Amino acid sequence: MMVDLTGRTIVVTGGNSGLGLSMAHGVGRQGAAIAIWSRTKTRNDEALAELREAGIESSAVACDTGDELDVAEAMRETVARYGKVDCLIANAGIASTAPFVDTDLEEWHRVLRTNLDGSFLCTREAARHFVERGEGGSMIVVSSMIARYGGAGQAAYTTSKNGLIGLGRTLAVELAPHGVRVNILIPGWTATAMNTHLREDEKFMRATTRRTPVRRWAEPEEFHEVAAFLADPALTFHTGNEVVVDGGYTIF
Secondary structure: OOOOOOOOEEEEEOOOOHHHHHHHHHHHOOOOEEEEEEOOHHHHHHHHHHHHHOOOOEEEEEOOOOOHHHHHHHHHHHHHHHOOOOEEEEOOOOOOOOOHHHOOHHHHHHHHHHHHHHHHHHHHHHHHHHHHHOOOEEEEEEOOOHHHHOOOOOHHHHHHHHHHHHHHHHHHHHHHHHOEEEEEEEEOOEOOHHHHHHHOOHHHHHHHHHHOOOOOOEOHHHHHHHHHHHHOOOOOOOOOOEEEEOOOHHHO
């Protein structure tokens, strides 16, 4: 896939592992400079080593995306380094599994703080930068297939991912006059560290694989081209779209 992102700066929240790191590789391979915003410095350093070994210009800011001051400082540092930001991939997220009747308010808030509040803060900071700069931009808001179906024991996670769909749609409408595109990525079952415990459950794997027409889970690397496509500045009319990449799960 030929997408030219040369000269573009792309922020990937939660970009130090899993799907976020894979998308960082995808846009970086097309010429973009990558800025990872994520909490854990050691994992940030490991991700940078991997990206730089692949020849990708990259940097990282140790940022708690659920903290308003951290997010503002991360944008300041990124703009100071690269002069601008062209695209934000709002990917940072955590999971939680517990029966609904046993989910306490603290756990509910912990998940929503990262998944929903964090995406709000990061997209707002990016929107402010795009509007002030006056040259447009783009955002990719990463939701989840679970937002369409729900899942037992996943009340907080599912609610947060549904909220991201609403956030992405609203931003697409509100920011379009500023030349800012906002699309929502809805990935299906993907083999990442976050769901290792699910992949160790043979019954669960059989059930989800049977439900997926391609009869397997995705590998993170399969989102390289998806991220590059969504970040492509040439697609000026593509906004407000929910891009489902799930091996056919949602139509089966």
